Amino acid sequence: MPERDEMTETMRMRPNPVRQLVYVVVTVASIAAGYFAYLYFVGPKAPPEKVETAEKTQPKPSPEPWYKKQTPPPTLITTPDLPIFPEPEEEKITPPERHKAYEEALPRDTYEAPTPPAPVAAAPTTPTAPAPRVKPDDTAALPTWQRYALPVPDTGTAPVIAVVIDDMGIDVKRSTRISNLGGPMTLSYLTYGKNLPKQTSQAATRGHELMLHVAMEPSSKAVDPGPNVLLTELDGNELRRRLDWGFGRFEGYTGINNHMGSKFTSDEAGMRVVMDEVRRRGLLFLDSRTTGGTVGPRLARAAGVPVAERNVFIDNDNKVASINKQLAEVEAVAQRQGYAVAIGHPREATIKALGPWLAEVQNRGFRLVPLTTIVKRLN
Template sequence: MMTAQNVLVNAEAEEILDNNGKVAIIIDDFGGKTGGVRQFFESDIPITLAIMPFLESSTEQAELAYEQGLEVMIHLPLEPKRGKKSWLGPLPITSDLDTEEVKKRVEKAIENVPHAKGINNHMGSKIVEDERIMRAILEVAKEHDFYIIDSGTSGKSVIPELATELNVPYAVRDSFLDDSFSSREHVYKQMLMLCNMAENYGEAIAIGHVGIKGKNTFNGINDALPYLEKKNISIVPVSHLLETEIEKKPDTFWQE
């Protein structure tokens, strides 16, 4: 039988849990069969998968992630200031596209990556500064009740401003766990830094990658799990760290 005392104890337990730090670990570049993909799927680490659309295994991996209870995002390829368009894969968002074509490509990406809850940018230092194109992307995101994560490829990104204007939930990446040359030890150290951020600020968002060094990324994250447990830091889907309208207006949201 539930008593008032039990309710109080449960409420206190939930409050303690809520006060523990939380981190979201987004792993970019899913969609192919590169290093680290198998390891992440075979593990129990509750990562958020950012899947590049239109690759050989994009749809299959989105379905598998969903079946395993993992959150899925679209890792949308956007044109950078430097680099080759070929690095972006099929149907990227580039500055020469008109607004209608931008929206069409975002819609196609959503169709290709089922169960996605949000979008983050693959590269894109040029596009995230382009208000016209980012507005088009965010308008489609809003229609699908998506969130957006700014991967932090440009300090002049218009994503925060536009997302606020359009009322699209968003956040900006706090830390990169790896790069093309990262060792297992480097990723482990980055995980400890991420944990410290969560302790200091309550939450933090990190991005890692599968690929050439993907096994190092997996191993470094896996090595750090005991440290996170010791510090009572939970790994959660990135959507759990985003502010919603209910949180902004808890007393009046139901009236709107």
């Protein structure tokens, strides 16, 4: 039976799963027994002892509280604010500490020109032919200020008031509101105003007279008078160049008056140049009298320039009640000397006060006139 013997031999050579499982179990049990015997006789390995450094033994300093790191609060300001219109002695403060004001401090005085002396009788002369008279319709032969003068009805013996509004043309909205008020008024536009031909044309259409408001040097360097200002340090050529620029800004004005100018209008050399240019163009000069030391009226008369002077600033206090008080002063001056020249500005309180006053003042026996009407009386 050789076949059977071969089969028996083959089966004997194959792996026996049961036997293999027994081997595995015995092996695992032996390893486990050895591990537990080691733990029993030797014990677990102790962890290495931690060596504490000097750093760890010293406690960390606690952080500084947040409120101690804050800077101390600033001290309270106990001094009053700087005035908007500083005087020369206050100019020690450096420019970065404050902004320049756009307007010079307005005088609070009421100015009335002294009574002129009685005219001296002229020496008898040989009669000559009278000078030719200018016909009423021949306006081309008239000086510029008369050509552009606003015609008004005869005022008779009634006291007359000319209201001049300076600083026109910068704040277009308020300038327009001023020109929409009754009148007639004389509106003086700053040479550096916006779109002056359009603004001035509209004002003239609404029945107002026009003037040119020329920036002149104030006494305080803390005040900004604007571009192309006339300065005492400039020579005659530069003054004429700046004046020529201003004269070309729009048409139809009767003359000029000074914007600020408390320093410049006291300077004879500079004002002589101004009067020469005003005379050459046939214009008039209104002295706003921003200083009592002005030489403007005297030099104007010497140069043959028609001149008038401001009597009252109506809005040196920008409050309706204060402006109404100044308007009452204007009426009082007009009653005393027969005329008054009032100057105001396109400010909110001025507009509110002027509206009702313009509507009522003629009912009290006064006549509103353009400035040229008073200039004709005085010159």
